[in-house]
Amino acid sequence: MGEELSRNGVHHKSNQDPERGSGSGLCSLLGSKDGDFLLSPTADLVKISDLQGKFIGIYFSANWYPPCRKFTKTLSNAYEQLKKCNVDPGFEVVFVSSDEDLDSFDEYRSSMPWLSIPFSATTTKRALNLRFDVESIPCLIILQPNYDDEQDSRIENGVDVIERYGAKAHPFTKERLEELTEEDKEKRANQTLKEMLTTPERDFLVSHSIPEKVSVASLMGETIGLYFSAQWCSPGEKFTPKLASIYHKIKQESTVDGNNDSFEVIFVSSDKDESSFDSHFYTMPWLALPFSDPTIKNLIKYFDVESIPSLVILSPDGKTVTKQGRNLINLYQEKAYPFTQVRIRSLEMKNDKEAENFPKLRYHSRHDHELTLVSEGKGGGPFICCDCDEQGFGWAYQCIDCGYEVHPKCVRDVEHDSVVES
Ligand SMILES: [Zn+2]
Ligand SMILES: [Zn+2]
Structure with missing residues (x-):
């Protein structure tokens, strides 16, 4: 028997991973079995302990994904600006790659002014993804200086924070972010x-x-x-x-x-x-x-x-x-x-009333599968209509099998006794 399932269905796994670096704080987080170092932009080795006392942005990203490359530029601007101003505590970024091969990793890394986890440190990269529950990229987690597992007050929506405020977000504390949100609100309330x-x-x-x-x-x-x-x-x-x-x-x-x-x-x-x-x-x-x-x-x-x-x-x-x-x-x-x-x-209320009379299931002339009527609360949400290519939300006809979705007004009914393979 390997992993055990507890009563609530959560996997329990030992935290001790022999392949990962030992030690506490940053070293155990970022180190690998090959040692406690990271790669500089010029591929030199940098000791993880050099990062002590700085804010650390752990940056999950991949070369093949355009939104990542776009955010890398935004983050670079903020990063360079903070470097230039010599802020205290400093800000360092550590790139955690989801690239598929070493070449694309190297190409991407060389466009970044900060540090990277080596491409070969797969266990460390996987552990970081798990540790911070990374569900989509780009993702930026900002750790407070002198990171400590026990007292971890990190900023999880770093991408949003940097896109919104750039270098102004420094120091990356909850208080600073509240201050910026307040300023923003005031500005918007008074906009002319x-x-x-x-x-x-x-x-x-x-x-x-x-x-x-x-x-x-x-x-x-x-x-x-x-x-x-x-x-x-x-x-x-x-x-x-x-x-x-x-x-x-x-x-x-x-x-x-x-x-x-x-x-x-x-x-x-x-x-x-x-x-x-x-x-x-x-x-x-x-x-x-x-x-x-x-x-x-x-x-x-x-x-x-x-x-x-x-x-x-x-x-x-x-x-x-x-x-x-x-x-x-x-x-x-x-x-x-x-x-x-x-x-x-x-x-909306008028639409909901009308939708009461809509058939629950329909066939559309441009799609082979049966479509189901959905609304925002019932399996629907914002979508792009596959018929007219425009955005939509609220009521829609959706193919449960493949996600094909159209506005109710765009459905052109067809007789559909048997599915015709094309
Ligand atoms: Zn449409
Ligand atoms: Zn379908």
Whole structure:
């Protein structure tokens, strides 16, 4: 008999692993049977004891995974900045590789300014993954100086912390993070259109009709959609015309209601050059920040825009209503306006009511397996519709076998007596 199962089904295994380095604290955590050392960027050996007294970021990552390579750049910036400022206590990073072969490990490691666990120390790497419950990469665990197994107050969402605050997160204590969260909250509670969209040199947005410049101040009191997109982004190609037609409908309806011009969209462009910006913007009926304006980068960071197209909705007083504008447009079209919680809740309730009459099982003409009706609470969640390629959440038809998922409105029913193998 090997491992024993306890009554609650948890595996119990001896903590004593003869292949791992002995000693306490960092050495037992990071050492291997070959000794208590790590690799420097130039592949020299560095003693683990040299790390005493520093904050240690244990960085789980892999060369083959683009989000990892992207985060490596962000972490490098913060790391170099902290080095330059000579912070005390210092910050060191230790890379724990999930690369499949030595070549990709070496290539990745040489792009990093910090230390690495040797590629051959597989037992140590596995133990670290288990020790810190690493479920996905990139993952950054930040240990306090003079790490001690007994009094372990580590920061587990290091990736999030560095992406959000960069070098400002130092010293990486719970108190510092609370302070930053507080600052952030205060900033967001006081955010204004002027602060977000203007610079000392520019207080207007551009339009391709007359007048060519529209002052930011004139938009106060309107619901605003910040539309993050770029011509090179193919989902944007589909979403832009859709948003344009809904934009016109919302404008039309608010004219009927008598409060003209209460909705405006502002294009925040990630286009690579001015000519693609021009031709792209020309397809849009709304305003834009000028091409390569410095506020664009700030807005992308401020709203955590991870993928485009993305639509952030601001209320008439300039506060953030939702970052899910694109989703809400896909789900509810012009009815989503003005995107407030009250509005969305009432649409959701209406949807739930309608879904009561939906068939629980259906076949869709583009998929061979049977699809099951799911909702957010019952096996569903945010998804990308396999039929129209747009995001969705709430009700969906899902293939339990292979995860194929479509909007209820996208299902085209087919007769399905027997499964046809293709
Ligand atoms: Zn769809
Ligand atoms: Zn399927």
